Structure formats: C-alpha cells, structure tokens
C-alpha cells in the first residue's frame with residue numbers, strides 16, 4: 001500500500017542502475033545527478049567495441065539530456081560527480097559481475113526493446129538478464145529495494161481494464177527459457193541439412209552464378225544465416241502468440257517480472273514493478289521535446305508525414321497509450337523512494353485510463369500537423385498527407401497482399417526486358433515502391449498490438465503514489481497524466497521534436513537519382529587505378545558481334561551468311577553457357593577462331609574491323625580514360641576476350657589485360673593460353689595488381705556493365721555501373737553506386753580523341769557521356 005504521505009528524497013542512497021545508456025536510463029541518471037545530489041550511482045555498462053565502460057560514460061554525459069545539468073554544475077562539477085558519485089560496473093546482463101554489498105536501491109531498466117528479435121536473444125537479455133541480476137544481488141549481501149522496469153503490455157493480448165497487479169498466468173517460464181535457449185542449436189542443425197543447403201545453393205546460383213563460385217558460396221552461406229535468424233524470429237513471434245502474447249518482447253518482459261517476483265520478492269526482497277506504456281518525448285524535463293532517437297510511435301508518425309501510409313489497420317477508437325518520458329522517470333524515482341512494506345507493488349505509468357488519446361484523435365493531430373507543416377518531396381513539391389478511413393485491419397492487410405503481388409509481377413517482367421535507361425529508371429522506381437510497401441507491412445505488423453486492441457491500463461496505484469507526494473514535488477517531479485494537453489503536447493512539443501530530429505524533411509533519394517549525377521573532379525594521385533571493362537562498357541558490342549565483324553571484314557561477304565547461320569544454330573547452347581558461367585561461354589565461343597591465321601587476324605583488326613569498333617565505342621569512355629590519365633591515374637582496359645581484338649581502342653589506356661590465344665604453326669588453335677579474366681578471376685587479378693603496383697583500391701575506380709562485374713567493382717572505392725544489365729542496376733541502386741549511360745560516339749570523334757585531340761571530337765547528337 002502506498003503511504004498517505006510519500007517520500008521524494010533518496011538522501012545518500014547507493015543506487016544501482018542498469019540500462020543507464022538507454023532512453024529511459026539516461027534520463028533517470030540525469031535526475032539522480034541533478035535532483036538527488038547526495039546519491040552514489042553504480043552503473044552496469046557493457047563494453048562496446050573498443051570502448052570501455054568508462055569511455056561510454058564520458059560519451060554519455062555529453063548527450064543533450066545532460067546539457068542543463070552540465071551547465072549548472074560546470075565542467076569541474078561534472079568531473080567531481082564522475083570521480084565521487086558514479087561507479088562503473090563493467091558487464092552485461094548475460095554475465096553480471098559480483099555486485100557491491102551496500103546497494104540501497106536497484107533500478108533495473110536494461111532490456112532488449114525490439115518487438116521481434118530472435119527468440120534466444122530476447123530470452124537471454126530479458127529473462128536470463130533478470131535471473132542473472134537477481135542471483136547476483138542475492139549473492140552480494142545487499143538488501144536493496146528493487147524497481148523493476150517492465151511494460152504495460154506485459155499482460156498479453158486482452159480486452160478491457162488490466163489491473164496493476166501480479167500477472168495471472170501459470171506458464172512454466174523456466175521451461176520456456178530453456179526451450180528458447182536451445183532453439184538456436186536446433187535451427188542451426190536444421191539449416192545444415194543437405195536438402196536445405198541445396199535450396200540455398202540453388203537460389204545463390206541463380207542470383208550469383210555469373211559472379212563466380214566464391215560469390216555463390218558466400219551468397220549461399222548468407223542465405224543460410226538469414227534463414228536461421230528468420231526462423232528464430234518466427235519461433236519467438238509464434239511462441240508468444242500461441243501463449244496469448246503479442247510478441248516475444250512482451251512475453252519475455254512478462255517472464256522477467258516472474259523472475260523478479262520469484263527470485264527477489266518471494267525471497268524477502270522489496271520489489272516495485274513500474275510498467276510504462278509507449279514512452280515518447282519529454283513534456284518539460286530536461287527540456288520540452290527531449291527524446292533520444294525515434295521511439296515506438298515515431299516511425300509511424302514520420303511515415304505518415306512522408307505520405308507512405310495511405311491507410312492503416314488500426315481501430316479508430318482504440319487508445320494509443322503514450323506517456324512522456326519525464327513522467328516515467330518521475331514515477332520510477334517516486335517508486336524508488338517509497339519501498340512497499342510487504343508484497344510487491346505494481347504501477348501502470350500510462351495515460352489511457354485517466355486521459356485517453358484515442359487513435360482517431362491522434363490521427364487528426366498528425367494529419368493537422370503535416371497539413372500545416374508538409375514534408376517536401378524530392379522536387380520542389382510537398383507531400384499531401386492522406387486521410388485515413390479506418391476500413392479495418394483485414395481489409396488493409398488484403399490490400400497490402402494484392403499490392404505486393406502486383407509489384408513482384410512487375411519486377412519479374414522488368415528484369416526480363418533488355419536493360420535500357422528507361423527500364424533501369426522503372427526498376428529503381430519499383431524498388432522505392434517495394435521498400436515503401438515493406439515499411440507499411442512492417443508497421444501494420446508491429447503496431448497491431450497497440451492500435452487494434454481494446455486494453456485500458458488501470459492506473460489507480462500510480463495516481464495514489466502521485467497524490468501522496470508533497471505539493472512541491474508534484475509540481476517539479478510529478479506524473480499526473482490528467483495534466484497533459486494532448487493537442488499542445490503533440491503539435492507544439494512532440495511532432496516538432498521528432499521532425500527536427502530526423503532532418504527527414506528530405507525524403508531519401510530515389511535509387512535512380514545517381515543516374516546522370518554530375519561527374520566529380522578527379523583527384524590527382526599516382527596510386528589510383530581506373531579499370532574499364534571492354535565489352536558492353538567501353539565498346540557497345542559482344543563476342544558474337546566481334547566475330548561476325550572479323551568474318552565480314554576479313555573474309556569477304558561470302559563467308560558472312562554461313563557464319564551467321566552457324567552461330568544461330570549454336571545460339572541456345574551459347575546462351576546456356578553464358579548464363580552458367582561467363583568464362584565457359586568465352587572459352588566455347590572463341591573456339592570459332594580455330595584455324596584462323598594469326599597474322600591475318602591482326603591485319604583485319606587493323607583495317608575494317610577497327611572502323612566498326614570505333615563506331616561502337618563510347619566517347620564518354622575515352623574521355624573518362626583521358627581524364628584519369630590527366631589526373632595521374634593508371635588506366636587499364638580489361639577483357640575476358642583476346643588481346644588482339646582490343647587493338648582499335650588499346651592506345652586510350654595505359655595497359656590492356658586480356659587473354660591470349662594459343663598459336664601453332666602460325667594459326668590460332670581456338671584454345672586460350674590462360675583462363676579468361678572475368679568475374680571472380682578479375683577480382684583476384686585486381687587485388688594482386690593493386691598490391692604489386694601499390695595502388696589504393698579504396699581510392700580507385702571501376703567501370704563495368706554486367707552483374708558478372710559486381711564482384712570486382714565492389715573492391716574499388718568508386719564503382720560505376722555503366723549501361724548496367726538489370727541485376728547490376730538493381731545492386732547499384734541498392735548500394736547507391738553511380739549509374740552512367742554511355743552511348744557510342746562517331747568514328748571521327750573517337751578517332752580524334754584517341755589521337756589526343758579532343759577539340760576535333762565533336763560529339764554526334766545523343767552521343768556522349770553521363
């Protein structure tokens with residue numbers, strides 16, 4: 001029972017705080033430092049990367065939540081507090097170290113707050129962490145009052161009023177914890193079954209076969225790891241639902257309460273359980289609108305402002321139970337100052353019972369805010385936010401499924417079309433639409449529990465505790481939710497805070513926005529290499545066409561129809577080989593040169609063939625190579641084909657890396673002297689080339705057109721997808737690489753450029769660079 005007159009002061013208590021680096025924890029720490037100057041605070045902080053607990057504290061104290069306190073005490077005061085009042089207990093919830101024997105108050109705020117983490121992680125942190133903490137406390141000899149921070153949603157899926165009391169379930173939470181802990185081992189084993197591995201490999205081969213065997217293996221293993229995570233997330237979600245909870249977060253928070261009750265309160269410890277609702281920015285302290293990143297409701301609010309949520313599967317009269325963070329902190333510290341005399345006490349720090357904000361009222365507020373303060377679109381326009389009609393959850397979800405299959409169908413169709421600037425723009429637009437749809441799907445899933453339920457959290461205990469505080473404390477450190485003016489809070493405090501925070505008044509750029517971006521000035525360096533792929537990038541041609549040019553230029557027109565016919569009959573086999581492995585295709589196709597006199601091929605290449613090639617060469621490629629040379633970069637042309645065929649454009653580059661064909665008795669045998677330098681072989685060549693030549697790959701440039709080029713393009717700091725095929729275009733869009741469209745220039749212009757006389761290189765209309 002809360003006393004008639006509650007205390008507010010913590011005096012010289014030694015407070016042990018977990019989660020002090022989190023949203024709620026840092027605000028608790030700030031209040032302890034500023035308003036309870038005689039307390040000593042031990043913080044459980046885990047190391048992160050190279051940062052020790054002490055390093056993390058120093059970084060933490062520079063955050064905005066501490067600004068007013070820092071200004072008030074000055075830098076000397078901060079140093080003094082760190083030296084005298086704050087002790088770092090380095091460790092995580094998975095391995096709570098030995099705790100001091102003189103702790104008076106514990107505030108356990110640390111938790112994983114993600115709704116759907118893998119089942120083992122959620123249980124490890126939330127349940128295992130609570131067990132570890134209470135066992136360590138019992139071992140320490142301390143007899144503190146524990147304030148265990150939980151959540152209102154801990155009672156699971158239900159309707160009506162939820163009391164502030166011990167949860168009624170009789171689930172064997174220890175058995176659930178044991179099952180969750182062993183889930184990873186089971187799923188890992190299942191993921192390694194041959195049938196499952198075959199499925200990963202088949203998918204990886206279809207997607208990455210052209211990049212080479214190592215890429216396939218990497219993609220296959222990535223798919224396995226993703227499958228394991230997905231299965232563990234699903235295991236958590238499904239187990240929670242099957243037990244009557246919304247998600248694994250609320251389920252594990254429920255079991256954490258049980259751990260606190262059984263391991264601490266039932267063993268004679270003093271326990272208060274504080275259950276906040278959805279915590280959002282501060283009304284007043286440390287300053288109006290303070291928030292540490294986006295919290296639960298904010299992505300939804302901002303997605304609406306960006307026009308991404310045409311409709312939403314919420315119940316208009318369900319209550320969106322928001323609570324400002326300063327109310328939560330004040331309630332935690334008020335509870336901390338007033339330990340229960342016997343049984344544990346429970347407090348719902350929520351607004352739904354005493355000052356409800358129905359979802360339709362929240363919607364009206366968001367709509368009014370973004371109508372008055374619209375977000376800009378990438379052009380000069382502004383987002384016009386939609387009006388929700390609340391058609392009901394299942395209708396919205398059916399519409400989402402329909403939209404998903406429409407977009408999937410369109411993507412399949414577009415990736416089969418030849419890659420042009422237009423199809424690439426359409427693919428990029430589609431990818432934006434798909435990611436917007438994903439946002440909507442995720443939100444519908446995540447917020448279902450909060451906006452489709454009809455729960456009211458009784459707050460009688462919290463109100464009684466507040467009423468028992470002295471009048472001054474109620475004004476300065478109160479948590480009376482009836483005082484919240486929702487319109488003022490949302491319009492003047494919370495929405496401005498999160499929209500300022502995001503700088504999101506600039507929508508993320510479209511994936512296609514890289515296409516046609518102005519070319520940056522090249523830095524002058526001699527340790528930079530610029531690698532140009534030949535076929536499809538520098539020269540708009542392929543091996544088949546090159547072969548036909550050789551035949552027509554060197555063997556007279558009589559040979560032409562026969563060559564064409566013979567290629568046509570073999571085309572399906574060539575295409576199959578190309579799909580499997582580009583190296584295999586090159587090897588198979590180059591056999592056609594068997595028996596051709598080597599000297600004759602050289603003559604042809606220097607004559608009519610060169611004319612053809614120059615008429616199909618991108619002027620932008622030659623200009624770009626010249627610009628790299630001028631900046632002191634080493635320019636390298638790379639082809640999987642034979643070096644002889646590159647002769648017409650070779651002089652535009654410092655070096656040509658190509659295969660050579662074996663010659664016997666003056667005739668080409670059709671066999672390559674070494675394997676073609678394509679996909680992974682090209683990546684390996686590039687690594688070695690850079691190492692031997694002392695080139696800095698992170699500052700180097702690559703230009704390629706095919707998905708097979710991905711594996712070496714990703715080695716350089718400045719990758720360029722030039723006239724990319726659909727798959728490279730999709731990857732380049734995803735990775736924000738530059739996408740360029742290069743067109744063939746005129747023979748004259750290209751010849752002038754090759755001769756180093758750009759003034760004569762008058763581009764033809766429509767030709768030229770990016």
Ligand SMILES: NC(=O)c1ccc[n+]([C@@H]2O[C@H](COP(=O)([O-])OP(=O)(O)OC[C@H]3O[C@@H](n4cnc5c(N)ncnc54)[C@H](OP(=O)(O)O)[C@@H]3O)[C@@H](O)[C@H]2O)c1
Pocket residue numbers: 018019020021022023024025044045046091092093094108109110111112113125129149150151152253275276277278279280295296
């Ligand atoms: N935010 C809300 O809307 C909301 C609503 C209701 C209830 N709550 C409850 O309020 C409490 C605080 O939430 P929050 O919003 O402040 O969360 P938060 O910002 O995500 O902070 C979580 C804190 O827990 C720590 N932590 C997580 N795993 C840990 C581990 N294995 N070992 C040690 N520390 C670990 C984090 O430390 P690192 O910095 O090292 O990661 C961080 O300090 C939680 O108990 C949560 O369930 C929150």
